[in-house]
Amino acid sequence: MARPLSRAFFSRSVHAVAPDLIGAVLLVNGVGGRLVEVEAYHHTDPAAHSFRGPTPRNAVMFGPPGFAYVYRSYGIHWCLNFVCEPKGSASAVLIRAIEPTAGLAAMRRRRGTSDIRLLCSGPGRLCEALGVTGDFTGLALNAPPIAIFARSGPVEIVAGPRIGITKAADLPWRYGEKGSRFLSKPFAPAAAKPSA
DNA sequence: TGCCCGATTAACT
DNA sequence: GTTAATCGGGCAA
Numbered sequence: 093m094a095r096p097l098s099r100a101f102f103s104r105s106v107h108a109v110a111p112d113l114i115g116a117v118l119l120v121n122g123v124g125g126r127l128v129e130v131e132a133y134h135h136t137d138p139a140a141h142s143f144r145g146p147t148p149r150n151a152v153m154f155g156p157p158g159f160a161y162v163y164r165s166y167g168i169h170w171c172l173n174f175v176c177e178p179k180g181s182a183s184a185v186l187i188r189a190i191e192p193t194a195g196l197a198a199m200r201r202r203r204g205t206s207d208i209r210l211l212c213s214g215p216g217r218l219c220e221a222l223g224v225t226g227d228f229t230g231l232a233l234n235a236p237p238i239a240i241f242a243r244s245g246p247v248e249i250v251a252g253p254r255i256g257i258t259k260a261a262d263l264p265w266r267y268g269e270k271g272s273r274f275l276s277k278p279f280a281p282a283a284a285k286p287s288a
Numbered sequence: 289t290g291c292c293c294g295a296t297t298a299a300c301t
Numbered sequence: 302g303t304t305a306a307t308c309g310g311g312c313a314a
Binding site for chain 1: 293294295296297
Binding site for chain 3: 144150
């Protein structure tokens with residue numbers, strides 16, 4: 093039986109939580125699917141919104157773990173994060189892609205496409221598909237309308253550099269399910285021989 | 289008060 | 302492969 097993720101799950105290091113989220117199931121009002129791609133953001137990380145300290149926008153990141161942080165990206169899209177680590181750490185996991193499994197009709201309607209691979213493969217896309225907006229900031233991750241369940245079986249996880257950032261772009265803090273068709277971008281194969 | 293730029297996406301050449 | 306869309310946050314003045 094699917095096990096809801098506890099507050100304790102999110103209280104750990106963001107680098108432990110992020111890979112453990114791969115294969116977990118996220119539902120918003122019953123619409124969602126399996127997490128196949130996430131990125132970790134730590135408060136000591138120049139690319140993190142919390143890096144420069146608390147502000148009205150990122151305040152929830154400085155609160156207790158197990159809550160949602162949603163911000164607007166490029167003035168157009170919404171991006172969903174899970175706040176992690178003990179309160180004050182201001183670290184979070186960005187949800188980048190899911191494999192749609194529930195509420196496909198609602199997703200297609202919101203996204204305006206029938207291509208299942210374009211429904212939730214990207215942080216902005218999945219928020220639109222699941223109906224996530226800035227109003228979700230501060231919502232608990234273990235209470236309606238949000239539900240998250242631990243993965244039920246083994247998953248092969250790969251890691252690589254994060255996407256779309258310019259600061260600390262070399263840190264391999266993007267995690268995904270190996271070979272998933274629903275990644276926003278494929279993971280580069282391991283370099284055979286770094287030369288320069 | 290103004291300016292620059294971003295954890296993106298879709299459309300276009 | 303390149304670029305427009307679009308706007309709030311954060312920092313300089």
